[in-house]
Amino acid sequence: MATKPNVSRRAFLRAGIGVASLGLLGACAPQPPPPAATSAPAKPAATTAPAAGVPSQPTAPAPAATTAPAATAAPVAAKPAESKPAPAAPAAKPDQKLGSQLIGKLEGPDVITDPAQFPKSFKEAPQLAELVKAGTLPPVAERIGQDPLVVKPVHEIGKYGGQWRMGFTGVADYWLGLRSGSGTDYLLYRDYTAQKPVPNIAKGWDVTDGGRTITLSLRRGMKWSDGQPFTADDFMFWWEDLYQNKELVPNPTYLLSINGKPGTMEKVDTQTIRFKFPDPYYLFVEVLSLGTAITSHANYGEIAMGGFAPAHYLKQFHPKYTSQEELSKKAGAENFPNWVDLFKFKNNWWLNPELPAVTPWVTKSPANTPNWTLERNPYSIWVDTDGNQLPYIDKLSLTLGENLEVINLRAIAGEFDMQARHIQPAKLPVLLDNQEKGGYTVSINPMGNGTDYGFYLNLDYQLDDEIRKWFNNRDFRRAISLGMDRDQLNEAFLLGTGVPGSPAPVETNKYSPGPEYRTLWHSHDPQTANTMLDQIGLDKKDAEGFRLRGDGKGPLRLEIVTPSASFLPFGEMGEMIRSQWRRIGIHLDVKDIERSLVARRGAGNENQIVGTWNSDTESLFLGPWYGTVPIDSIDWAMPRYGKWFQTDGKEGEEPPPRMRQAMEMFKKAFGVPEEESVKLGQEIWKLVVEEVWYIGVLGQSPAIMGVQVTKKNMGNVSGRITNFNFARPPSVARPMTFYWKS
Numbered sequence: 001m002a003t004k005p006n007v008s009r010r011a012f013l014r015a016g017i018g019v020a021s022l023g024l025l026g027a028c029a030p031q032p033p034p035p036a037a038t039s040a041p042a043k044p045a046a047t048t049a050p051a052a053g054v055p056s057q058p059t060a061p062a063p064a065a066t067t068a069p070a071a072t073a074a075p076v077a078a079k080p081a082e083s084k085p086a087p088a089a090p091a092a093k094p095d096q097k098l099g100s101q102l103i104g105k106l107e108g109p110d111v112i113t114d115p116a117q118f119p120k121s122f123k124e125a126p127q128l129a130e131l132v133k134a135g136t137l138p139p140v141a142e143r144i145g146q147d148p149l150v151v152k153p154v155h156e157i158g159k160y161g162g163q164w165r166m167g168f169t170g171v172a173d174y175w176l177g178l179r180s181g182s183g184t185d186y187l188l189y190r191d192y193t194a195q196k197p198v199p200n201i202a203k204g205w206d207v208t209d210g211g212r213t214i215t216l217s218l219r220r221g222m223k224w225s226d227g228q229p230f231t232a233d234d235f236m237f238w239w240e241d242l243y244q245n246k247e248l249v250p251n252p253t254y255l256l257s258i259n260g261k262p263g264t265m266e267k268v269d270t271q272t273i274r275f276k277f278p279d280p281y282y283l284f285v286e287v288l289s290l291g292t293a294i295t296s297h298a299n300y301g302e303i304a305m306g307g308f309a310p311a312h313y314l315k316q317f318h319p320k321y322t323s324q325e326e327l328s329k330k331a332g333a334e335n336f337p338n339w340v341d342l343f344k345f346k347n348n349w350w351l352n353p354e355l356p357a358v359t360p361w362v363t364k365s366p367a368n369t370p371n372w373t374l375e376r377n378p379y380s381i382w383v384d385t386d387g388n389q390l391p392y393i394d395k396l397s398l399t400l401g402e403n404l405e406v407i408n409l410r411a412i413a414g415e416f417d418m419q420a421r422h423i424q425p426a427k428l429p430v431l432l433d434n435q436e437k438g439g440y441t442v443s444i445n446p447m448g449n450g451t452d453y454g455f456y457l458n459l460d461y462q463l464d465d466e467i468r469k470w471f472n473n474r475d476f477r478r479a480i481s482l483g484m485d486r487d488q489l490n491e492a493f494l495l496g497t498g499v500p501g502s503p504a505p506v507e508t509n510k511y512s513p514g515p516e517y518r519t520l521w522h523s524h525d526p527q528t529a530n531t532m533l534d535q536i537g538l539d540k541k542d543a544e545g546f547r548l549r550g551d552g553k554g555p556l557r558l559e560i561v562t563p564s565a566s567f568l569p570f571g572e573m574g575e576m577i578r579s580q581w582r583r584i585g586i587h588l589d590v591k592d593i594e595r596s597l598v599a600r601r602g603a604g605n606e607n608q609i610v611g612t613w614n615s616d617t618e619s620l621f622l623g624p625w626y627g628t629v630p631i632d633s634i635d636w637a638m639p640r641y642g643k644w645f646q647t648d649g650k651e652g653e654e655p656p657p658r659m660r661q662a663m664e665m666f667k668k669a670f671g672v673p674e675e676e677s678v679k680l681g682q683e684i685w686k687l688v689v690e691e692v693w694y695i696g697v698l699g700q701s702p703a704i705m706g707v708q709v710t711k712k713n714m715g716n717v718s719g720r721i722t723n724f725n726f727a728r729p730p731s732v733a734r735p736m737t738f739y740w741k742s
Helices: 007-017 096-103 126-134 140-144 175-181 232-243 284-289 297-303 311-317 324-333 339-346 404-412 425-433 465-471 474-482 486-494 526-535 570-582 595-603 639-646 657-669 674-691
Strands: 110-112 149-152 163-168 188-190 197-199 204-208 213-217 264-269 272-276 361-365 371-376 382-384 395-400 440-444 453-457 557-563 587-593 609-612 694-699 707-711
Touching: 096 440, 126 140, 163 175, 163 404, 175 371, 175 395, 188 284, 197 204, 197 284, 204 284, 213 284, 232 264, 232 272, 232 311, 297 339, 311 339, 324 339, 404 425, 425 440, 425 486, 425 707, 465 474, 474 526, 474 694, 486 570, 486 694, 557 570, 557 595, 570 587, 570 609, 587 595, 595 609, 657 674
Parallel strands: 149 382, 163 395, 557 587, 557 609
Antiparallel strands: 110 149, 188 197, 204 213, 213 272, 264 272, 361 371, 371 395, 440 707, 453 609, 453 694
């Protein structure tokens, strides 16, 4: 497919939507309101005069006192002036009115917590009312329970009926269904800005004992989708029989420890559970209210995590409650090699239609079929302010598209009702041109992460000692970063809507290390890159100009793997960098492969470089593996370092000193007040950018779930949806309130 836009398409944008540069559309709208940074960024330090013949280092901020000087080799510096790309031509002033039309108003539904505002009676979808009338379903009030989750829709009370059509790229794209249909089922959640924690599956929380004890109150009368009671016993089943079972969960999560000391979960009564920690755990409410492995059954049941699980259903697949002989028969009958794989499949929300859930919609035909369908949960706890049980829409229908081009062509043709995932910025001109014909509108939801596309370097790669040696050389990493022409990539694949630079988050993010870290070691300077590569010992080249390995085995060939059918044409972007790196003598092979294979290769430590996003890093301490530090053994890169962190050094491989320093700051941040944790986050980002463990390319664009098409007659869709990955958009806009106007 042709992804490099031509001039006529840019001209179309100028004429068709009335702005001089699409790249300014993001600039003309405010970012979502993350908390402001609590401390000013460090000022740049003065640089010392370089030795003769050695290029000087780009001006870098002075490291904080917590930053250790542990470089393994003397750094080769880069000159300040030449390392910056030529200044871009001044952009025309955007049309503010049109920008607001495409970016939209940040708005959303409200979660009502005052019982005095709760509805006094309840109504339900017509097909459920028929089942009640027939005596096959209990009355709606009994199904919802005494403590409904009341949501005030963003615009109006909706109507029942219809389906919501989307397109997905296969079973590895299960996130589309989770984001749209799971609610989400987090214990706590966020308001529509993704900033304020609000009740969700748990109706409330209480922090006591100086932050050491967190108590959750559950909803009275709440039920699983099969009508069985949802109680504290489902939490204790997960805690005792899943999380503590080493076959199901071999390594504990850092999320349930503080300062290296594990916490506990206990049952207080049928509707109350309590987490207790030996030290104050200041970030725990944040952990419970965003997309982490201990707060969502639908999201993480497939790896035996999630914080709770349907005990009444899963006990039949667990050796504590069923004999090994019986389990072996069950596993064999469904072609699983052991009870563990069988159990995880049975606890998989998108693959097992039999699985009880607490989500607004539940799977009816699984995600490994060409048409993944979800239907309303008759025991949903969500209701609107008029007492109508939610969701309004009957059914979600996700149709398989073989690749991103197919998905985008279907979106252009108006075959999807509301979708942002996989809709590419490069398609904006034709999307806008077909709005009327397709009966949809186009909107943009920019993301605040640093990188929509970047390079994970696998510093603990073990299959080639020569490549590992260079990956662990900081000046090699810096040099290859300087060899990238990010502006060319931005124009070719994002129509100028991205921000070139490092993986650090948007400057309004409280963890941002400061604007100077956007370009540090992330500008385009092939001259300095070549000098640095020569000086570290890669000065010999073959007849084609490629640098030779130090072990005499020919040219140094690096390999990048990219997840196909994921947001952007990552493979084609890799091919452009392949051609750019030829100018600095680096040979790059590009393999565009299926996303789940990238993950399997990562867990097996087979990836050299992975080219993909770092979209979880807006909330640094919940998503560090996306471009900061490895924290578990299933990371796409550096899995052995991740295992070392995960097991407190008992397994895996010890990371380099500066990475260990970042890991220590990371662990410390969970047990200190917010002001101190913010400063630690800023210091971590400084280390990440200075060390170039992850090479940022382009970020802060609508590439990751940010170009949205919405049918004109779909109601209660926010003008702008907060595109914060851990809030799992569009879930943060409460899709159970979406409805069809006609």
